[in-house]
Amino acid sequence: MKFKGFSLHINHPEETLSFYQDIIGFRLVEQYQVENHTIFCLESKARGYDLELIYNQESENINYAHEMQDNYWKYSLFVDDIKRVYHRLNQIKHATGEAYQFGDIGYLMHTADTESHKIEFIQKTFEQHSRQTVSNDLFFLKEQPVLGLLTIRTKDLVKMLRFFESILGLKLFVRMYVEKGEGFTLYFLGDRELVPPNPDIDAIENREWMYQQNHLFIEIQYYWGSEYKEGFDLCRNKRGLKSINFVGNLETVKEKLLLYEVQFVERETSIIFNTLDAHEIIVTQAI
Secondary structure (H helix, E strand, O other): OEEEEEEEEEOOHHHHHHHHHHHHOOEEEEEEEEOOEEEEEEEOOOOOOEEEEEEEOOOOOOOOOOOOOEOEEEEEEEEOOHHHHHHHHHHOOOOEOOOEEEOOOEEEEEEEOOOOOEEEEEEOOOHHHOOOOOOOOOOOOOOOOEEEEEEEEEOOHHHHHHHHHHHOOOEEEEEEEEOOOOOEEEEEEEOOOOOOOOOOOOOOHHHHHHHOOOOOEEEEEEEOOHHHOOOOOOEOOOOOEEEEEEEEOHHHHHHHHHHOOOOEEEOOOEEEEEOOOOOEEEEEEOO
16 A cells, blocks of 8 residues: 545646646646546655646636635645745745744745645754755756645544554654644654654654655644534535545455445545545555
8 A cells, every 4th residue: 555645626727737837846747637627646856646636627616715624734845945945935926934943843834825725845854954955946946845744634533543554554653742722733654664763753853854755644633632622523625635545455455444344435446435534535556
């Protein structure tokens, strides 16, 4: 099983593709049609991981707006020099927050794409470990970012971790406690073959190590005590994240889904099912 990438809904393909290709530096590797949907597959420096943009010609042209109770939050791009990226985005007056060192979490800044999907830039090192890097004039940002994190939310942490580890074959590498607002914890999972510098998931050195990988991780945000909050329910925003995509052996996936009593829909070359927090998972047969 391999985590392949994720899919986002878009309304304005021409403008959005221009942003991702001309500004961010992603490469369009494939474009195809499925009924009334056009799907654009984009690749970053982390080869083998795709950001899919899905345009439905028949959908209402309603802009995406993130809500705190959405089961999807953001995705993150790993960069060598966050100040350089901040400067380049400001040159074209693309709205972005300032870069800052957030505790021992990371050196980061926040912005959004042209469809209002939230983007977090994370420098591969903490601010105090910043180093001079050679700029690459082939890309507008003077470098090509790595598609590094997909951030989703859960109300049942134990079941969600078991879901991604036991059914989808990922491994937990990093945990971060964040005392912001009412508090939350972040859990980071990636492919099992990765080897962190420290087996302790709370080790600080594992964080910069993670940001330096040409690899896509799943980040799970858990609000402390959210499972007990009356009226707090995570839901899928139909204008944001469409699906989380994997490739693997479909027979093996079916066996695991039946074992854990997870309902699924079987198609010719894929299986579709949901997490308990309503994230759509698509597993495509590995070639």
